[in-house]
Amino acid sequence: MAANSRLTIATHVLAWLALAQRRGQEVLTSDQVAASVNTNPVIIRRSLGDLRRAGLVEVRHGAGAGWSLARPPEEITLLEVYDAVGSEPPFGLHRTEPNLECPVGRGIRPALSEAYGRVERAMRRELTETSIADVLRETLVN
Amino acid sequence: MAANSRLTIATHVLAWLALAQRRGQEVLTSDQVAASVNTNPVIIRRSLGDLRRAGLVEVRHGAGAGWSLARPPEEITLLEVYDAVGSEPPFGLHRTEPNLECPVGRGIRPALSEAYGRVERAMRRELTETSIADVLRETLVN
DNA sequence: CTTTCTGTAACAGATTCTGTTACAGCTGTC
DNA sequence: GACAGCTGTAACAGAATCTGTTACAGAAAG
Numbered sequence: 001m002a003a004n005s006r007l008t009i010a011t012h013v014l015a016w017l018a019l020a021q022r023r024g025q026e027v028l029t030s031d032q033v034a035a036s037v038n039t040n041p042v043i044i045r046r047s048l049g050d051l052r053r054a055g056l057v058e059v060r061h062g063a064g065a066g067w068s069l070a071r072p073p074e075e076i077t078l079l080e081v082y083d084a085v086g087s088e089p090p091f092g093l094h095r096t097e098p099n100l101e102c103p104v105g106r107g108i109r110p111a112l113s114e115a116y117g118r119v120e121r122a123m124r125r126e127l128t129e130t131s132i133a134d135v136l137r138e139t140l141v142n
Numbered sequence: 143m144a145a146n147s148r149l150t151i152a153t154h155v156l157a158w159l160a161l162a163q164r165r166g167q168e169v170l171t172s173d174q175v176a177a178s179v180n181t182n183p184v185i186i187r188r189s190l191g192d193l194r195r196a197g198l199v200e201v202r203h204g205a206g207a208g209w210s211l212a213r214p215p216e217e218i219t220l221l222e223v224y225d226a227v228g229s230e231p232p233f234g235l236h237r238t239e240p241n242l243e244c245p246v247g248r249g250i251r252p253a254l255s256e257a258y259g260r261v262e263r264a265m266r267r268e269l270t271e272t273s274i275a276d277v278l279r280e281t282l283v284n
Numbered sequence: 285c286t287t288t289c290t291g292t293a294a295c296a297g298a299t300t301c302t303g304t305t306a307c308a309g310c311t312g313t314c
Numbered sequence: 315g316a317c318a319g320c321t322g323t324a325a326c327a328g329a330a331t332c333t334g335t336t337a338c339a340g341a342a343a344g
Contacts, residue, residue, distance in 0.1 A: 004301085005234045008254055012236070016246045029320065036244040037236070040303050045322065062311030065320045078257065090232040090265070092147045094154070094179070095333070102178040104158045107284035112150055114280065115220065115272045122268040123232070126261045135253050142249035146332085171289065182334050187291065204342030207289045237302070 006085040007078070010047045012037050014081065015136045017057065018073035027066025047085065054084035073136060079127035090123070091116045148227040149220070152189045154179050156223065157278045159199065160215035169208025189227065196226035215278060221269035232265070233258045 016036050020028050030048065034041040048067055051057045058070045069076070093112060098105035158178050162170050172190065176183040190209055193199045200212045211218070235254060240247035 004232070005237055006301090007233050008235050011254060012240065012246060012250050015250060016244070019246055031320085036241050036247045038238055038241045038247065041320095042305090042323085043303070045320095049322070059321070060311090061309090061319095061321065063313055063317095063319055065311080067321095087232075090146070090229075091149050093150050095147055096180050098154065099178050099180045102158070104154060104161055104278075104281055105178045105180065107281035108154055108157060108277070110284045111277050111280035112153060115277065118271070119265055119268045122264045123261055126264040129260070130257045135250070135257065136246075138253035138256065139246055139249035142252045148332090173289085183289095184292090184336090185334070187289095191291070201290070202342085203288090203290065203340090205286090205288050205344060207342080209290095 004087055006047065006087060007082055009037060009039075009043065010051060010081050010085050011078065011132070011135055013044060013047055014051070014056065014069065014073070014076060014132045015139060017067060017069050018132055018136050019140075021069060027060055027064070027068050029066045033067070050084050050086065051081070054080060056080060056084060069132075073132040076132045077128050078130045078132075078135075079124055081132075082124075082127055089116070089120060091119070146229055148189065148192075148229060149224055151179060151181075151185065152193060152223050152227050153220065153274070153277055155186060155189055156193065156198065156211065156215070156218060156274045157281060159209060159211050160274055160278050161282075163211060169202055169206070169210050171208045175209070192226050192228065193223070196222065198222060198226060211274075215274040218274045219270050220272045220274075220277075221266055223274075224266075224269055231258070231262055233261070 013033055016033055017028060030041040030044045033048075034044045037044060048057055048059070052059055056070055056076055057067050059065070059067055091112075093109055098108065100106050155175050158175055159170060172183040172186045175190075176186045179186060190199060190201070194201055198212055198218055199209050201207070201209055233254075235251055240250065242248050
């Protein structure tokens with residue numbers, strides 16, 4: 001499967017908004033953001049819509065419209081972005097129900113759910129450790 | 143995207159082989175495994191092929207053919223299974239190259255690679271903590 | 285040599301993601 | 315209040331991937 005790039009796009013958008021803000025530019029339009037990400041403005045608006053619903057960005061309508069961060073970039077973690085974009089969990093259970101007459105088929109789904117839950121918690125814990133400000137700092141040294 | 147169920151299928155297969163072995167059944171055919179997972183035998187053979195290439199199972203040909211674990215189930219971790227089935231990493235970078243004339247576009251890929259690397263390492267560390275024997279034990283109490 | 289099952293190719297259907305066009309709706313400014 | 319600028323979202327196309335299925339050549343035990 002093609003890896004999911006939604007977290008990447010959303011993080012790119014937020015980092016760019018953070019930098020623009022630091023440079024004194026209050027808002028950016030989806031066209032301006034799209035120019036940095038090098039994709040279609042609608043893709044950016046979809047991503048920004050996710051981020052707005054999660055309370056991470058604000059939008060201004062009318063003339064001079066555009067987007068800005070709703071919170072300081074130091075306080076926005078990658079976990080919030082991850083949840084905002086609504087990615088699928090990394091592992092899925094069986095698509096078709098296993099044979100419930102087999103002892104393994106009967107009990108494996110709760111067993112795997114627990115194991116997968118531990119892995120996802122470890123992943124989420126690590127996503128908490130990086131903020132948009134961290135990403136921006138790392139970005140600008142490269 | 144539909145979550146990837148390859149790790150689930152492979153783990154199911156290994157747990158079933160482990161239980162059969164404990165019950166004195168030396169080998170299982172792909173048809174027998176498919177009956178427990180409730181899917182097509184070719185799906186199982188594809189999964190078993192991955193596991194064989196990783197050295198986790200052995201195959202016997204000819205009459206009375208079938209599959210068996212190559213190592214004790216206590217020593218097979220979910221990380222090995224995860225690597226064997228060759229899943230995509232959970233996060234992908236941009237599909238199209240970002241705008242390199244933008245400071246964010248220029249530096250964000252290495253920055254994100256590092257952050258994603260930390261997350262994947264946390265995930266892999268946690269996958270090491272569960273073995274096929276653990277999964278089978280949890281499965282049988284349910 | 286026969287039988288049994290593996291290994292893999294080829295293909296169909298479903299699903300998902302990105303990218304694109306199009307257009308209605310909101311809101312400052314004049 | 316009309317206009318202009320940008321958002322929000324629907325609709326659709328193309329590419330990619332995954333599961334499931336059929337088919338068949340190949341290996342090896344007896």
